[in-house]
Amino acid sequence: xxxxxxxxxxxxxxxxxxxxxxxxxxxxxxxxxxxxxxxxxxxxxxxxxxxxxxxxxxxxxxxxxxxxxxxxxxxxxxxxxxxxxxxxxxxxxxxxxxxxxxxxxxxxxxxxxxxxxxxxxxxxxxxxxxxxxxxxxxxxxxxxxxxxxxxxxxxxxxxxxxxxxxxxxxxxxxxxxxxxxxxxxxxxxxxxxxxxxxx
Amino acid sequence: xxxxxxxxxxxxxxxxxxxxxxxxxxxxxxxxxxxxxxxxxxxxxxxxxxxxxxxxxxxxxxxxxxxxxxxxxxxxxxxxxxxxxxxxxxxxxxxxxxxxxxxxxxxxxxxxxxxxxxxxxxxxxxxxxxxxxxxxxxxxxxxxxxxxxxxxxxxxxxxxxxxxxxxxxxxxxxxxxxxxxxxxxxxxxxxxxxxxxxxxxxxxxxxxxxxxxxxxxxxxxxxxxxxxxxxxxxxxxxxx
Numbered sequence: 001x002x003x004x005x006x007x008x009x010x011x012x013x014x015x016x017x018x019x020x021x022x023x024x025x026x027x028x029x030x031x032x033x034x035x036x037x038x039x040x041x042x043x044x045x046x047x048x049x050x051x052x053x054x055x056x057x058x059x060x061x062x063x064x065x066x067x068x069x070x071x072x073x074x075x076x077x078x079x080x081x082x083x084x085x086x087x088x089x090x091x092x093x094x095x096x097x098x099x100x101x102x103x104x105x106x107x108x109x110x111x112x113x114x115x116x117x118x119x120x121x122x123x124x125x126x127x128x129x130x131x132x133x134x135x136x137x138x139x140x141x142x143x144x145x146x147x148x149x150x151x152x153x154x155x156x157x158x159x160x161x162x163x164x165x166x167x168x169x170x171x172x173x174x175x176x177x178x179x180x181x182x183x184x185x186x187x188x189x190x191x192x193x194x195x196x197x198x199x
Numbered sequence: 200x201x202x203x204x205x206x207x208x209x210x211x212x213x214x215x216x217x218x219x220x221x222x223x224x225x226x227x228x229x230x231x232x233x234x235x236x237x238x239x240x241x242x243x244x245x246x247x248x249x250x251x252x253x254x255x256x257x258x259x260x261x262x263x264x265x266x267x268x269x270x271x272x273x274x275x276x277x278x279x280x281x282x283x284x285x286x287x288x289x290x291x292x293x294x295x296x297x298x299x300x301x302x303x304x305x306x307x308x309x310x311x312x313x314x315x316x317x318x319x320x321x322x323x324x325x326x327x328x329x330x331x332x333x334x335x336x337x338x339x340x341x342x343x344x345x346x347x348x349x350x351x352x353x354x355x356x357x358x359x360x361x362x363x364x365x366x367x368x369x370x371x372x373x374x375x376x377x378x379x380x381x382x383x384x385x386x387x388x389x390x391x392x393x394x395x396x397x398x399x400x401x402x403x404x405x406x407x408x409x410x411x412x413x414x415x416x417x418x419x420x421x422x423x424x425x426x427x428x429x430x431x432x433x434x435x436x437x438x439x
Contacts, residue, residue: 019223111432113296114217114303118432124439147258147292154289155436184254189284 062106080137111152207267236310240273291326297429315346334401353397364391372420
C-alpha cells in the first residue's frame with residue numbers, strides 16, 4: 001500500500017529533524033493529521049513565521065528578530081567584555097548565573113576538524129570584526145572543555161592575540177560541592193595541573 | 200578470531216579516534232584498540248546530560264573499554280580512565296586530530312596493529328610534552344605507513360643500490376628513489392634526507408623540509424582524492 005503523495009512528502013520533510021528516522025517520521029505525521037490537526041496548523045505557521053522573522057543579531061550572532069538583539073541593545077551591559085560561547089544554550093546558562101554583565105558572541109558551533117567544520121562554518125571572520133570594534137578590551141573564551149571546544153578556544157585566541165587583544169579562558173576544575181573522592185580523574189588531573197596560588 | 204570477536208571484551212586499552220551522534224541520545228565511537236585495531240561501538244545514552252561516559256569519550260585519553268557484540272557495530276558497556284592522562288594543548292591538539300584523521304582514513308577495521316598502537320601512545324605523549332611537532336609527526340607518518348605494509352625503501356634506491364647522501368633523487372610512490380634522469384614526476388630530494396629519515400634524525404633543516412614534502416606526497420597518494428579535513432582547516436585559518 002502506498003500513502004498519498006502529500007503524506008509521503010510530509011514524512012520525508014519530518015525526517016530532516018535530528019534523530020528522526022522513517023518510522024518516527026511516519027508516527028509523527030499520523031499523529032499530526034489524525035489526532036492533532038490544530039497543533040499541526042500551529043506548527044506549520046510557527047515554522048513559517050520563525051523562518052521569515054528570525055535572523056542573526058549583527059553583534060552577537062545569536063538568533064534575533066531584530067537586526068540587533070535585545071541583549072546587545074540594552075544599554076546596561078559592559079561593552080568592554082566579550083564572551084565567546086558555542087551555542088545559544090550556553091549563553092542562557094551563563095545568563096542564569098547573574099555573574100557576567102558583558103556582551104556575547106555566539107559561534108553557533110565549534111571547530112571540528114574531523115567533521116569538516118572549519119572557521120567558515122562558525123563565523124570566525126565576524127567574531128574578529130566584532131572583537132576589533134575598538135571598545136572590546138577583553139575576550140573571554142567560554143567554549144566547551146571538549147577536544148573540539150579546546151581547539152576552537154586555541155585558534156580563536158591565537159587570532160585575537162595576533163591583533164593585540166586581551167584573551168582569557170574560563171577556569172575549570174572541581175565542580176561546586178565536588179568531593180575529591182568522587183570526582184573523575186580527568187577533572188582531578190586538570191585541577192592539579194591548573195592549580196593557582198592563594199593570594 | 201571468529202569466536203573471539205563474539206565474546207565480550209573486558210577492559211581493553213583503547214583511544215577514542217572520533218565520535219558521531221547516533222539516534223536521539225547515543226554516540227557511535229570509533230576506537231583505536233590495542234588488540235583489535237579500529238573498532239566501532241555504540242555508546243548508548245552517551246549524549247544524555249548525566250551519562251557517566253559523556254565526559255570520558257574524548258580523544259587522546261588512554262581509556263579502558265568493555266564491549267560485546269558480533270556485528271560491525273559493537274555495544275559499549277563501560278569505560279574507565281587508563282594509565283596517565285594526556286593533556287594536549289594548542290598546536291599539539293591539532294596534530295592529534297591529524298593523527299586521528301590519518302588512522303580513520305588508512306587503518307582498516309578490525310585489523311590489529313599492536314606496535315602502531317604503542318607508537319600512537321608514545322607519539323601522543325611526545326605531543327603532550329611540548330617541543331617541536333614536525334619531527335614527531337614525520338616519525339609517526341613513516342611508522343604508520345610501514346606498519347600498514349606500504350613499502351617505503353629509504354636505504355636503497357629503486358635499482359637496489361645503497362642511497363648515497365650527496366646524490367639527488369626523485370622519490371616516486373610505489374617505486375622508491377630514482378636517480379636523476381630516471382623518472383619524471385616525484386619528490387626531488389637528496390640522499391641524506393632518506394638516510395636521515397631511516398635514522399629518525401630530523402635535526403637538519405633541509406631534511407625537515409624535504410621529508411615533509413615527501414610524506415605529504417606519499418600520504419596523498421595513499422589517501423586518494425579526498426583531502427584531509429585537518430589540513431584544509433589549517434589553511435582556512437591562515438586566510439583569516
